[in-house]
Amino acid sequence: MSRVKVIHRENRLGAMLVQPGGITVEHALMKAHENLESIRGSALKAVDEQIARIEAAVHEAGAAPSPDQRETIYRLANEIHGVAGVFGLGQLGEAAFSLCDLVDHLGETGGWSTQAIAVHLSALRLFRHPDETLDGQAVLAGLHQVVERDGRPRS
Amino acid sequence: MSGLNLNTRINLEKAQVLVLDESQEGMGVLTQVLAAFGVRNAHRCRTMDEARKVALSRTLDLMLVGANGHDSTSYDFVRWLRRSGLEPNAFAPVMLISGHTLLRNVQQARDCGANYVIAKPVSPDVLLERILFVAKEKRPFIQCDVYFGPDRRVHDTGPPPGMAERRRPAESPPVAAA
Numbered sequence: 001m002s003r004v005k006v007i008h009r010e011n012r013l014g015a016m017l018v019q020p021g022g023i024t025v026e027h028a029l030m031k032a033h034e035n036l037e038s039i040r041g042s043a044l045k046a047v048d049e050q051i052a053r054i055e056a057a058v059h060e061a062g063a064a065p066s067p068d069q070r071e072t073i074y075r076l077a078n079e080i081h082g083v084a085g086v087f088g089l090g091q092l093g094e095a096a097f098s099l100c101d102l103v104d105h106l107g108e109t110g111g112w113s114t115q116a117i118a119v120h121l122s123a124l125r126l127f128r129h130p131d132e133t134l135d136g137q138a139v140l141a142g143l144h145q146v147v148e149r150d151g152r153p154r155s
Numbered sequence: 156m157s158g159l160n161l162n163t164r165i166n167l168e169k170a171q172v173l174v175l176d177e178s179q180e181g182m183g184v185l186t187q188v189l190a191a192f193g194v195r196n197a198h199r200c201r202t203m204d205e206a207r208k209v210a211l212s213r214t215l216d217l218m219l220v221g222a223n224g225h226d227s228t229s230y231d232f233v234r235w236l237r238r239s240g241l242e243p244n245a246f247a248p249v250m251l252i253s254g255h256t257l258l259r260n261v262q263q264a265r266d267c268g269a270n271y272v273i274a275k276p277v278s279p280d281v282l283l284e285r286i287l288f289v290a291k292e293k294r295p296f297i298q299c300d301v302y303f304g305p306d307r308r309v310h311d312t313g314p315p316p317g318m319a320e321r322r323r324p325a326e327s328p329p330v331a332a333a
Contacts, residue, residue, distance in 0.1 A: 005298040009246040013216045014290040022166030023193050031191035032279035046180045078224050082254045083180045085276030100255035
């Protein structure tokens with residue numbers, strides 16, 4: 001059996017938070033949404049660049065990507081997922097997450113599927129500029145089926 | 156905004172907050188939100204080395220650590236911090252901000268010693284709720300061979316109904332693991 005030590009420490013953050021002054025939660029959240037709006041343009045420009053870089057990496061990788069190429073595609077998709085939903089493009093973020101899932105699974109088996117990757121890239125483009133007729137849920141369900149077809153349950 | 160009282164006042168003006176995120180956009184989102192919350196001292200770090208230097212040079216009250224999923228840098232930093240012996244930084248609240256996590260990194264993410272994991276995309280409401288939650292935390296830290304971090308046994312429901320507590324109180328460390 002390993003030795004286990006239980007250590008108690010004061011919660012400094014808690015003591016600091018209740019000091020006089022400060023701002024209300026309402027004000028903090030309102031200001032947060034304002035601040036995020038101020039960086040919307042640059043953030044979405046970065047998302048567009050990341051989509052373009054994924055497309056370039058996929059094209060360069062062909063049917064047999066190297067580990068570095070897989071990592072690049074995964075990392076860029078993960079970045080899109082991390083930011084898109086903050087700016088109202090939740091379905092774009094979910095499609096990017098599905099691409100991460102796909103690349104992760106394919107990496108575990110050492111395989112690759114240019115078709116499955118292509119479907120995801122199309123979805124990224126669709127969700128980046130969705131129109132009113134787009135059935136986003138149906139597209140996402142289709143992406144999940146594509147990932148499952150490779151043998152991995154949807155995460 | 157479950158759990159948030161809009162009229163509650165929060166004072167983070169003097170809080171020293173470390174933000175570790177290799178993603179420029181991710182860093183931008185977190186620092187904009189923290190600034191709105193009143194944080195004036197956000198220490199931005201793009202690499203684990205930068206984060207270590209900050210942790211070694213100043214007292215920190217909160218850490219937001221972005222996990223990029225494809226490598227273990229973020230988890231390595233939290234593990235290093237918990238075992239660093241730095242007082243009080245080794246015990247500062249750490250939120251792991253996580254996107255997709257590779258299958259092979261899931262266990263590391265879970266066991267690195269962070270207080271909480273917040274899933275991306277991060278909304279200001281969720282982040283603030285979590286900060287307020289962790290600020291009230293009274294969990295002790297557990298140190299053993301394979302883990303150093305907040306006690307993960309958060310639901311102490313006591314003995315079964317009709318039965319008395321049979322354990323002796325833990326009067327002093329060490330406590331042998333079951």
